[in-house]
Amino acid sequence: MARATEPERRLLVVYTGGTIGMRSEGGVLVPGRGLTSVLKTLHIFHDEEYARARGLSEDTLVLPPASPDQRIIYTVLECQPLFDSSDMTITEWLQIAQTIEKHYTQYQGFVIIHGTDTMAFAASVLSFILENLQKPIILTGAQVPIHTLWNDGRENLLGALLMAGQYIIPEVCLFFQNQLFRGNRTTKVDSRKFAAFCSPNLPPLATVGVDVTINRDLVRKASREGQLVVHRGVERDVGLLTFYPGIPASLVRAFLQPPLKGLVVETFGSGNGPTKPDLLQELRAAVERGVVIVNCTHCLQGAVTSDYASGAAMAGAGIIPGFDMTSEAALAKLSYVLGQPGLSLDDRKEMLTKDLRGEVTLPVADERRSSLQCGTMGHRVAWLLGLSGRQEADAIQDVLMPSLAQAVAHTGDLATLQALVELGHDLSLEGSSGQTPLHVAARRGHTEVVTMLLRRGVDVNTHNEDGHSPLMLAVKGRHRGVIGLLRAAGACLSPQELEDAGTELCRLAHRADSEGLRAWWQAGADLEQPGYDGRSALCIAEAAGNAEVVALLKNLQGGVGALQPQ
Numbered sequence: 001m002a003r004a005t006e007p008e009r010r011l012l013v014v015y016t017g018g019t020i021g022m023r024s025e026g027g028v029l030v031p032g033r034g035l036t037s038v039l040k041t042l043h044i045f046h047d048e049e050y051a052r053a054r055g056l057s058e059d060t061l062v063l064p065p066a067s068p069d070q071r072i073i074y075t076v077l078e079c080q081p082l083f084d085s086s087d088m089t090i091t092e093w094l095q096i097a098q099t100i101e102k103h104y105t106q107y108q109g110f111v112i113i114h115g116t117d118t119m120a121f122a123a124s125v126l127s128f129i130l131e132n133l134q135k136p137i138i139l140t141g142a143q144v145p146i147h148t149l150w151n152d153g154r155e156n157l158l159g160a161l162l163m164a165g166q167y168i169i170p171e172v173c174l175f176f177q178n179q180l181f182r183g184n185r186t187t188k189v190d191s192r193k194f195a196a197f198c199s200p201n202l203p204p205l206a207t208v209g210v211d212v213t214i215n216r217d218l219v220r221k222a223s224r225e226g227q228l229v230v231h232r233g234v235e236r237d238v239g240l241l242t243f244y245p246g247i248p249a250s251l252v253r254a255f256l257q258p259p260l261k262g263l264v265v266e267t268f269g270s271g272n273g274p275t276k277p278d279l280l281q282e283l284r285a286a287v288e289r290g291v292v293i294v295n296c297t298h299c300l301q302g303a304v305t306s307d308y309a310s311g312a313a314m315a316g317a318g319i320i321p322g323f324d325m326t327s328e329a330a331l332a333k334l335s336y337v338l339g340q341p342g343l344s345l346d347d348r349k350e351m352l353t354k355d356l357r358g359e360v361t362l363p364v365a366d367e368r369r370s371s372l373q374c375g376t377m378g379h380r381v382a383w384l385l386g387l388s389g390r391q392e393a394d395a396i397q398d399v400l401m402p403s404l405a406q407a408v409a410h411t412g413d414l415a416t417l418q419a420l421v422e423l424g425h426d427l428s429l430e431g432s433s434g435q436t437p438l439h440v441a442a443r444r445g446h447t448e449v450v451t452m453l454l455r456r457g458v459d460v461n462t463h464n465e466d467g468h469s470p471l472m473l474a475v476k477g478r479h480r481g482v483i484g485l486l487r488a489a490g491a492c493l494s495p496q497e498l499e500d501a502g503t504e505l506c507r508l509a510h511r512a513d514s515e516g517l518r519a520w521w522q523a524g525a526d527l528e529q530p531g532y533d534g535r536s537a538l539c540i541a542e543a544a545g546n547a548e549v550v551a552l553l554k555n556l557q558g559g560v561g562a563l564q565p566q
């Protein structure tokens with residue numbers, strides 16, 4: 001997760017309706033058009049002078065500068081019709097996803113203005129149908145219309161714009177009341193308070209106060225493996241049924257009739273349901289007919305377990321545990337998984353037990369995580385220092401982990417590095433001297449480790465305290481395999497490194513160091529860049545009468561080197 005540094009960031013705002021833009025008609029609130037005009041009258045949302053100077057179109061607004069060297073420019077797309085979100089369905093959410101797909105390359109982030117009533121459903125659905133996100137998608141809205149004097153809409157929308165504009169958080173998120181949540185972890189918990197949402201089983205990804213605090217360990221890494229995929233296949237015949245004490249088996253049977261293909265049941269406590277044989281029989285019969293049932297707890301916090309016989313009975317009937325998923329996320333996941341073409345029923349059931357978009361905390365991983373933590377590093381460190389508490393052990397791990405990750409990257413020990421990932425450690429953390437594992441692996445020329453780190457989405461252009469990027473360190477080590485990997489992942493030499501290249505190239509030409517020259521060329525250096533005395537590497541080689549280096553430089557400058565094997 002990185003902070004965006006471009007001087008201008010472009011966002012697309014999709015306005016779908018909701019209270020934020022509502023007006024009163026006949027004493028009730030209805031969706032209102034013309035949100036852009038309202039925003040244009042508010043100085044915090046639009047800098048008219050800048051927009052005019054830049055020749056921006058009517059529907060394009062620009063925020064006042066959030067930092068001296070960056071502007072957030074945004075275009076508002078007003079949907080037709082606008083909705084009270086109680087009327088939104090999967091059809092509208094698919095349309096939003098397709099709008100994002102259509103404009104994906106033009107904008108660096110997306111803000112979806114949505115009614116709050118079904119925003120958690122919308123965020124959950126979008127999180128599944130948008131796969132391989134590299135850019136932030138942030139839903140927001142309000143409890144009170146933005147044009148009224150005392151409202152939460154301004155703060156929420158401004159926050160969503162700033163988060164999407166300034167940070168690269170490649171997830172579907174929900175911003176409300178100074179908190180950025182993972183969208184598929186949210187639920188609406190209050191119909192009146194400004195703090196309308198919570199994320200019961202996952203801390204916020206970011207919190208805005210005097211400072212913006214990003215919970216970097218939680219933010220999912222952008223996928224480098226694939227392009228954005230917008231899934232169109234979703235199953236609409238899915239439902240949600242809350243169990244209550246004494247619910248009759250006949251009602252459950254009626255609910256489970258065709259065309260229903262999937263059901264989320266909200267059970268009691270840690271996933272417990274009535275154990276009446278007739279009710280269990282209805283559930284079992286539906287599962288045998290191929291209906292997929294997922295168990296979620298109706299409690300706000302906690303997870304489905306099989307600690308109780310009444311919980312184990314649910315699993316015994318073939319119901320899939322939803323662990324700590326919200327019902328909104330479970331319903332969206334069910335719709336997505338059942339809508340995927342070409343999968344067997346077993347494949348679908350297996351997919352439902354996996355963590356697809358950070359929507360669930362899997363207990364197995366948890367157990368493994370804690371046993372690994374307690375059983376190995378954390379426990380040993382705690383023991384060594386005479387500490388027994390998990391908290392202290394965790395704190396020590398936080399301090400040691402960056403150095404440990406660097407030491408492992410230094411030796412090129414891929415398996416241990418992978419184990420650190422499984423323990424949940426962030427491999428992009430900087431250790432001493434601002435060094436990341438990528439710097440270390442690049443300096444040492446460990447191609448496998450570099451490949452793994454890049455797949456995990458670590459920042460490729462980060463600089464250590466000496467101002468060196470991983471690419472620069474790979475060049476210094478003449479590790480051409482690593483240079484190739486870093487370049488393919490978007491690494492470039494910084495303006496300073498490019499400027500310094502001239503003198504270094506001359507030095508290499510003087511020493512007839514062909515490998516060094518090739519490494520610089522491969523990293524993108526301009527071979528004609530003059531050294532400190534104004535002469536280029538070619539002049540130096542010619543003056544020294546070194547025909548081989550002269551030929552090499554001419555070839556590389558002419559692009560012939562590109563065809564040569566590395």
Ligand SMILES: NC(=O)C[C@H](N)C(=O)O
Binds near residue numbers: 017019020084114116
């Ligand atoms: N606060 C809101 O946005 C509620 C409204 N009924 C909606 O969901 O569209």
